[in-house]
Amino acid sequence: MEHHESHPGHAPLEVLVGRVPIFSQLDDVELKDIAGRVKLRHHRRNEQLYGAGESNPHLMIIHSGHVKVYRISESGHEQLIRVLGEGDFLGDTSFISGAPADHFASTLDAADICTLHHDDLRDYLLRFPTVTYKMLETLSNRLENTERQVSIFAGEGAEHRIAGYLLELAGEQRTSKEQDTTTVVLPIAKKDVASFLGLTPETLSRKFTQFESAGWIRMQPRRTVEIINVPALQQL
Amino acid sequence: MEHHESHPGHAPLEVLVGRVPIFSQLDDVELKDIAGRVKLRHHRRNEQLYGAGESNPHLMIIHSGHVKVYRISESGHEQLIRVLGEGDFLGDTSFISGAPADHFASTLDAADICTLHHDDLRDYLLRFPTVTYKMLETLSNRLENTERQVSIFAGEGAEHRIAGYLLELAGEQRTSKEQDTTTVVLPIAKKDVASFLGLTPETLSRKFTQFESAGWIRMQPRRTVEIINVPALQQL
DNA sequence: CGTAATATTGAGCCTCTTCAAGCGCCGTGG
């Protein structure tokens, strides 16, 4: 977390930009070019980046911290779409469609976020095909995940969704596999997990205690879940 | 529909390719190039193009007819993902990820489908940035739709989903707006509509009769639905 | 450290599913 830079306060921007996956294949000159057009801003926790109806003409690239993207249906129901971390970007759909956003974006914790104006982005996409291709890759993966999510929402019950979510987390957070029991940390509040899974917080809570009394998991403080019986969760 | 070509049986392939959205911005020479690598095949009704687990290294572009993409969950539940028509393509996700498909694709009616090998596609994406960009646009739109679908599945009940689906169809099939009552034609069997909406055929059937006795719609033969009271459906 | 947001637990309800049976439509083969 400590930083000792030549120009304090202003980090080496082209290095940051180079760490972003979609720009990862550019050379130093090109990175410097992009870095010149990018604005880095700090945001505090629970700050709304944009809301439905607004159209902000920027691609936002997360350098540190986390952002949640969610939607509020006409009936007032809040649905968490996804959580973004370092290297992820948002604002791409409004770039393509030109329409104002139909969703909300807020920081989950203090975050540093780069913004690149849509006009500049268009420029780079035309000049650097690898950027376009990288972006295509990213969207394709997101699409695959979202389509899978639709199937799960349509077909599977609450237990299956929760188990799948825990196992997915376990796969991402694979640390040292010495331990027989895996422990995962929920990246968001339980109520947000529930929203993400299309459930009410009550149902999620009940299923967790049910899993626990079945001996499959153990709830621990600070959003930590110890998974004891992986196979049991898998075959839900 | 009539065609008078120099080589009968083999339609003007570069013209067909040019009509595909992602290739629409290429010039004649480039189109001819692509046309030379593309294979046009006819498929009969209810033919499976590929299944889960298979990896066919081709981008498939629909020239005529319709294709359904669906998934079968571990519990045997069949979930219809989307229906493709003229100009749409599939096989893009396996192109990006390199992984075998996790879903099925079958023709709904007799269809003419072009196939382009992944190696060739990669070639064109590098040579013609506009193609990459067009593809990016397409995926972005699909992603937006799918994310909206997730919200609906998570938050809204059966009636809302069905009403939304009917109104969406009405928007697409907007013919002559002289009539006060709109009539839409379901593009697929009711059981497939149910699958698409994440419902059982029974529930769909019941809701339809319920809508009908409320005076909002009128069911007609041949998958035709006459929408009498649009506002009523909108405010579900 | 105090307060507000989050999490848990309980009871009742409501929607959708499941299982089962009957009907109707359409395409096939005689």
Place this chain on the structure above:
DNA sequence: CCACGGCGCTTGAAGAGGCTCAATATTACG
């Protein structure tokens, strides 16, 4: 062309799973 068979569609009754509403307990942030 008609008869048959199958699949899709409808309708009914029973059941389960998740939601709502409400009260309490706990956590986490300022």
